[in-house]
Amino acid sequence: MKTHPRPESFPKHLSWLAGLLLSVLLVRAADVPTDAAGNFTGKVVETMNAASYTYVQVDTGSQKVWAATTHLVVTNGDNVTVFGGMPMANYHSKSLNRDFAVVYFTGKISINSGNAKSATVELPPGHPALPETASSALPPNHPPLPDSAASAKINLADIKKAPGGKTVQEIFKDSAKRSGQTVSVRGKVVKYNASIMGKNWLHIQDGSGSASQQNNDLLVTTATDAKVGDTVLVSGKIAVNQDFGAGYKYAVMLADAQVTVE
Numbered sequence: 001m002k003t004h005p006r007p008e009s010f011p012k013h014l015s016w017l018a019g020l021l022l023s024v025l026l027v028r029a030a031d032v033p034t035d036a037a038g039n040f041t042g043k044v045v046e047t048m049n050a051a052s053y054t055y056v057q058v059d060t061g062s063q064k065v066w067a068a069t070t071h072l073v074v075t076n077g078d079n080v081t082v083f084g085g086m087p088m089a090n091y092h093s094k095s096l097n098r099d100f101a102v103v104y105f106t107g108k109i110s111i112n113s114g115n116a117k118s119a120t121v122e123l124p125p126g127h128p129a130l131p132e133t134a135s136s137a138l139p140p141n142h143p144p145l146p147d148s149a150a151s152a153k154i155n156l157a158d159i160k161k162a163p164g165g166k167t168v169q170e171i172f173k174d175s176a177k178r179s180g181q182t183v184s185v186r187g188k189v190v191k192y193n194a195s196i197m198g199k200n201w202l203h204i205q206d207g208s209g210s211a212s213q214q215n216n217d218l219l220v221t222t223a224t225d226a227k228v229g230d231t232v233l234v235s236g237k238i239a240v241n242q243d244f245g246a247g248y249k250y251a252v253m254l255a256d257a258q259v260t261v262e
Helices: 012-030 168-178
Strands: 040-050 053-059 064-070 079-082 086-093 098-105 108-113 182-196 199-205 218-222 231-243 249-261
Touching: 040 064, 053 079, 064 108, 168 182, 168 218, 168 231, 168 249, 199 231, 218 231
Parallel strands: 064 098, 218 249
Antiparallel strands: 040 053, 040 079, 053 064, 079 108, 086 098, 182 199, 182 231, 199 218, 231 249
């Protein structure tokens, strides 16, 4: 008889990623009617806004399915198509204080008929890449993302290297041989989004590396709150080459890091 590894046998810094994979596997049994590209269409029967997200319940004709994207003007009765949604099972929204059996997170919902206009939206800063929003420049590493207008306004000059730590560029360079090791880095938050899959997602830069080499922008997950422009001291274990499907690819990241806002 086959045995399975006990949960405590997983590396701590990968536990949340294992949970994500399990959620995806569980949801595949939901049998939501989709087309060949994994999209589904139906009528909006309920909608609500929470933080930077719009949640819509879509009646496909055979079942009702929740989907979420960044803020979108939509009303009950609109016919919509949800593109390439990433399913999250047993999802709890802190801002709504509500539990969902399944929510499909997506970067694109088109409104086919109704009062609102079709919209393609960009995911909040720090959100994992989704199938419809991932570009060829994204993998590997759910980012580094190309420089944005937001990060361009942040002054990265005179950021002092963490004592005994590394620069962002050095973390990328040494990641293969330092996977699983704890490293410290100081940088400024250039992108941030809270409470995604139970984590806060932030990107830090310190002026090292370059966007063209995809080694200037480091993804960090943490329980600590921060905001764009904050200087932060980060300590976390390096995780490399994490691929959980549906656009969730990570070449280098610091998972479940300790973050101090300075």
